Amino acid sequence: MMLAYVFPGQGSQFVGMGKDWYDRYDFVREIFDTADQALGFSLTELIFQGPAEELQKTANTQPAILTASVAMLQVLNKAGIRPAAAAGHSLGEYTALVAAGTLTFCDAVRLVRLRGKFMQEAVPLGQGGMMAVLGLDADKVVEGCRLAAEAGIVEAANFNSPGQVVVAGEISALKKAQETLKSLGAKRCMMLPVSAPFHSSLMTPAGERLAVELAKVEIKNPEIPVLANINADYYTTAEQVRDGLIRQVSNPVLWEQSIRRFVADGYRMFVEIGPGNVLAGLLKKIDKSSGIININGEGDPEPLITRLKEA
Structure with missing residues (x-):
């Protein structure tokens, strides 16, 4: 059975996400340390200790969810589990691109920090x-x-x-x-x-600012197919990824269409990797016949890894 990874976006964050596996694995701690070094402040402390109001600020939320999700992904990588394809909801698309070897984690965490800042600043608060x-x-x-x-x-x-x-x-x-x-x-x-009208034309200035930053980083062709939010079609080249990430900021997220595309292409088992279970809930509404496993960084992962290997 072909396996597709899906990664959540903004709204799934909570104080303490990923702490269980952070305490359990040295290589998970290394990912959080890498994020701290890349950003120049302790994102780890904010994720694990809050305050929640600070974590919920868009420029903090985006790198926080990305970091927690990549840490959970690494547990599956270490177990030798690889997906046939991936997708992510809004911000989650960056995690999918890290999973596909298209972006390095360091570049991705810096980009989403700026993405959050640019999106927040595109429209004055309250408007x-x-x-x-x-x-x-x-x-x-x-x-x-x-x-x-x-x-x-x-x-x-x-x-x-x-x-x-x-x-x-x-x-x-x-x-x-x-x-x-x-x-x-x-x-x-x-x-x-x-605090802002994300994925609307009001975000166009944010996309223009993000384009400048995307031009500075190396983007590779995806090693596995990644479905783009903007058109529910697969990225196959680095240039498509660069263009898609710019347009994604000010265009709608076609999530239902993306899942339907996966199902039509034969993907019937999904793994939601990251905090919360929002995408699992959506999947059940889109296609009841597909299966989904949640990898949320809590408890012993070995039973889930065994299930995935059997799948």
């Missing part, structure tokens, strides 16, 4: 946000955003699963969209605790 729309078909969400555009910029940002689409935009337009989407039949429209 933009995101809203989860539940129980409404994706095409109706897109239509609702179009109808609400008279109040400002509001766009579909994450196509997560059937009946779950996240929209992003200016606060005034989000309020208008909330009314419009409910009138179209949405069961719930819930503002999310994020």
